[in-house]
Amino acid sequence: MSRQSIDDDADVIVVGAGPAGATTAYHLARTGLDVLLLEKTAFPREKVCGDGLTPRAVTQLVKMGIDTSPEAGWLHNHGLRIYGGGMRLELPWPDLAEHPTNGLVRKRTDFDELLARQAQKAGARLHERTAVTGPVVDEHTGRIAGVTAKPHGAETETTYRAPLVIAADGNSSxxxxxxxxxRREDRPMGVAVRTYFTSPRHDDDWLESWLELWDGKPNQSNLLPGYGWVFGMGDGTSNVGLGLLNTSSGFKSADYRGLLKAWLSGMPEEWGFVEDNQVGPVRGAALPMGFNRQPHYSAGLLLVGDAGGMVNPFNGEGIAYAMESGELAADVIAQALARPAGPHRERVLAAYPKALKARYGGYYTLGRLFVKAIGNPQVMKIATRHGLPRPLLMRFTIKLLANLTDPRGGDAHDRIINAMCKLTPAA
Incomplete structure (x- = not known):
């Protein structure tokens, strides 16, 4: 096992074993580095999520060697079924060289543990029920040199040291x-609420998105910036929820659970989305978007996933970006730790935030402009009423909103979106 110093407990400490942390730990361990992965809870554990994965996330699972076959418990889906403006439209995932043509569904109680166990198999040392209480800062250099943590049942804190620490501890970080x-207040923030229902639609092989959320009855109220979803889980239940953006005037005062109940009251009775069929409570979570916490590297600490605000502003997707940023961070760290401590290593580590901005910066800037625009109810109404009847426009839209293009070549839609992202300044 590698070890930077005999005084270190690991080469890298990863705080949080969600998708971002587990993916980072996996790729780091594969390079032969000694990785300590600290998780405050025990697996399996609950997380608020729609449980739907786009082809971007599937790509990351394949890179981690995870079996995503139906026989291994995954429900495959073909694309998005969209409701809005009185229309119903099915849009298959685009056929790309970069990503597969299917998405997946799996409950987070199971999904997160699969990733964490895969990191363990690669050699990462996972400590569950170990709550990190703070950073260890070198008083001479100001660098983070490790963390303090309290293992479950321990009366005193334990200090773990490493030359680099990864914050993968979610939105609150x-x-x-x-x-x-x-957190940067000039970046969009979303809120998602969801629950489960036993439903005959549990084996639906499309991810379903409802683009019209009203703060009262349609035509008598405002159209809210956000969307509702119905994702079949394949286990007798459907994940049903909604997400809202903070760009609307009523965001802070919105009754999200009440809004979910009101929206579901208009669903067909035979779908079973009624109180008697509800499984578990309604749960909510924040969605940190568009690089809302920076810098992503400084003084020995790297941020990945939600800790760095990497949720896609266009569609609220976070898992794919958590996993991608974890892989990217691992690549940079492996190269950095192959160099001696000092300026040469820091030059390599400084490449991490630059690489993030090169990959997502322009796209996230476009996303912030999109979020601001749909905060106006009239813009949202025009977009749904006049966009959905145009299939060609919607095929372009799904590529843009889901960030699914081929980076080299591709079709005309790919080239337009890639050019837009390249020409838009990152921030």
């Missing part, structure tokens, strides 16, 4: 906040 990296 207490580790980031502890070193002064606060």
């Amino acid at each position: 207490r580790l980031s906040v502890a070193v002064g990296r606060q």
Whole structure:
């Protein structure tokens, strides 16, 4: 096993074993580095999510060697079924060289553990029920040199040391906040709420998106910036929820659970989305978007996934970007730790935020403009009423919103979207 110093407990400490942390730990361990993965809870554990994965996330699962076959418990889907403006439209996932043509569905209680166990198989040392309490800062250099944590049942804290620490501790990212990296208020934030229902639609092989959410009865109220979803889980239940953006005037005062109930009251009775069929409570979570916490690297601490605000502003997808940023961070760290501590290593580590901005910066800037625009109910109404009847436009839209293009070549839609992202400044 590699070890930077005999005084270190690991080469890299990863805080949080969700998709971002587990993916980072997996790719780091594959390079032969000694990785300590600290998770405050025990698996399996609940997370609020739509449970739907786009082809971007499927690509990452394949890279981790995870069996995504139906026989291994995955429900495959063909694309998006969209409702809005009185229309119903089915849009298959685009046929790309970069990504597969199917998405997946799997509950987070199972999904996160699969990733964490895969990181363990690769050699990462997973410590569950170990709550990180703060950073260890070198008083001479100001660099993070490890973390303090309290294992379950312990009366005192334990100190773990490593030359590099990864914050993969989600939206609140207490580790980031502890070193002064606060959330940027000029970036969009979303809120998602969801629950499960037993339903005959449990084996639906399309991800379903409803583009019209009203704060009252249609034509008597405002159209809200967000969407509802119905994802069949293949186990007798459907995941049903909605997400809203903070760009509407009523965001802070919105009754999300009440809005979910009102929306479901208009669903066909035979679908079974009624209180008697509800499985578990309605749960909610924040969606940190568009690089809402920066810098992504400084003084020994890298941010991945939700800790770095990497949720896609266009569609609220976070898992794919959590996993992609974890792979990218691991690549940079492996190269950095192959160099001696000092300026040469820091030059390599500084490439991580630059690589993130090169990959997502322009796209996320476009997403922030999109989010701001649909905060106006009239814009949202025009988009749904006049966009959905045009299949060619909607095929372009699904590529843009799901960030599914071939980076080299591709069709005319790919070239337009890629050019837009390249010409839009990253921030």
